[in-house]
Amino acid sequence: MNDILPEQVRRWHQLEADFRLHAELYGYAEVRTPLLEHTSLFSRQMGETTDVVEKEMYSFERHGEQLTVRPEGTASAARAYVEHSVHAKEPITRWYYLGPMFRGERPAKGRYRQFYQAGCEVLGDAGPVCDAEMLDLIAGFLRRIGVPDFTIHVNSLGSAGTRGRYRDKLLEYFTPLRDRLSEDSQRRFERNPLRILDSKDPRDQEAAKGAPSILDLLDDDDLAHWKGFLHALDVLGLPYVVDPGLVRGLDYYTRTLFEVKAVGSDLGAQSTLLGGGRYDTMIESLGGPKVPAIGFAMGLERLLTVIPEPPPRRGPGCFIAPIGAAAADRALLLARELRSFGVRVELDGRGVKLKPMLRRADALGARLCIILGDGEIERGVVTVKDLVGHAQDEIPFEGAARVLADRVSEPSPDISHARGLR
Ligand code: AMP
Numbered sequence: 001m002n003d004i005l006p007e008q009v010r011r012w013h014q015l016e017a018d019f020r021l022h023a024e025l026y027g028y029a030e031v032r033t034p035l036l037e038h039t040s041l042f043s044r045q046m047g048e049t050t051d052v053v054e055k056e057m058y059s060f061e062r063h064g065e066q067l068t069v070r071p072e073g074t075a076s077a078a079r080a081y082v083e084h085s086v087h088a089k090e091p092i093t094r095w096y097y098l099g100p101m102f103r104g105e106r107p108a109k110g111r112y113r114q115f116y117q118a119g120c121e122v123l124g125d126a127g128p129v130c131d132a133e134m135l136d137l138i139a140g141f142l143r144r145i146g147v148p149d150f151t152i153h154v155n156s157l158g159s160a161g162t163r164g165r166y167r168d169k170l171l172e173y174f175t176p177l178r179d180r181l182s183e184d185s186q187r188r189f190e191r192n193p194l195r196i197l198d199s200k201d202p203r204d205q206e207a208a209k210g211a212p213s214i215l216d217l218l219d220d221d222d223l224a225h226w227k228g229f230l231h232a233l234d235v236l237g238l239p240y241v242v243d244p245g246l247v248r249g250l251d252y253y254t255r256t257l258f259e260v261k262a263v264g265s266d267l268g269a270q271s272t273l274l275g276g277g278r279y280d281t282m283i284e285s286l287g288g289p290k291v292p293a294i295g296f297a298m299g300l301e302r303l304l305t306v307i308p309e310p311p312p313r314r315g316p317g318c319f320i321a322p323i324g325a326a327a328a329d330r331a332l333l334l335a336r337e338l339r340s341f342g343v344r345v346e347l348d349g350r351g352v353k354l355k356p357m358l359r360r361a362d363a364l365g366a367r368l369c370i371i372l373g374d375g376e377i378e379r380g381v382v383t384v385k386d387l388v389g390h391a392q393d394e395i396p397f398e399g400a401a402r403v404l405a406d407r408v409s410e411p412s413p414d415i416s417h418a419r420g421l422r
Helices: 007-024 039-046 053-055 074-083 128-145 160-180 183-188 192-196 202-210 220-236 300-306 325-340 353-363 374-381 401-410
Strands: 037-039 060-064 065-069 091-104 116-124 150-156 254-262 272-278 293-299 318-322 346-347 367-372 383-385 393-396
Touching: 007 091, 007 116, 007 128, 037 039, 037 060, 037 074, 053 220, 053 293, 053 325, 053 393, 074 091, 074 116, 074 293, 074 367, 116 128, 116 300, 116 325, 128 150, 128 220, 128 254, 128 272, 128 325, 160 192, 160 374, 192 383, 220 254, 254 293, 293 300, 318 325, 318 353, 325 346, 325 367, 325 374, 325 401, 353 367, 367 374, 367 401, 374 383, 383 401, 393 401
Parallel strands: 318 346, 318 367
Antiparallel strands: 037 065, 060 065, 091 116, 116 293, 150 254, 254 272, 272 293, 367 383, 383 393
């Protein structure tokens, strides 16, 4: 779990603002759900035999309830959708969320125990165009934030019947190879053979090389959906890779599945920026009506690793350097007035000599340094040092805030140092 210090938080704010703006362009509105849910929500929806549920959840008992700090956002959003009967209020719901998730995984670069996800969910639209449009949203967002290169991987898991038939086929295929699988896969063998395809263990990956493809088993409706999805991706001009080995870790998926991977990043095994898919049966299994749904979640830490650093933070518009007690009093009021004009101000209240205060103003990259000493008080002025243009003058104390506010909003005389603008 990471501390995120202010220099970094700036990048987070930017990324989050970009995500909000982009999701709203596609008609999504933010939903906020609690960090805690009943453990059964995750174990039932994500699946008892998934890594997250088996090993990674932070779960505890309190006041007679089994609770879990959320490891993902989809199950919570679906629970909220059912609990508030949202289906009765609107036929299609588009929600996005943003926030921390918790999984007790083995930490690595791009893999943490508290990490942040942003995600979108559409509830009430079963059609394949909806799936393609979600990928359009994603690709547009990744381009907007400057992800240099990425690939979209797609697959279909079919509906429940298709999955049942696929499960049987996989059991048949893996049975002679069973002894060569990882311990986890041997243990889950009968309950969840699909998980073997998703395993990171090299023994499982080797055994899965010749596994049958689920795409060969799709029924007519699944196939129509799959083809409609690929057609809409083609219309949108989104390149994709069909990847029949893509099953993703969770039980709730049906039909469309996708992942987006960063190309050429140093994230190694953690290059998957985001993943998602349909979960057409979840709402019903939570006690709601039959409402189809699709969603995705992306890891913000991973995105921040692959996007460019923003320019350094601009300094304050004004830095105020008072010398002596009387000046300190005036400086307090001047700072407040300047801020009421929207100017970012740092007041040096340390009571030190001018030199260290000027050093601090320079280090902050302030546009103007306002010097107030006994001489200035006697003359009823303040000294204004333009740290960008390197000019210095005096202006009357009376009305100084207005004049200074105007100055910091003017373009800097030297645009290569244009960080001192208001
Ligand atoms: P998942 O919910 O497992 O499908 O993950 C979706 C996305 O969330 C991944 O592609 C990652 O970008 C991110 N993610 C998942 N687990 C972690 C983690 N432990 N640390 C950082 N990011 C994660």
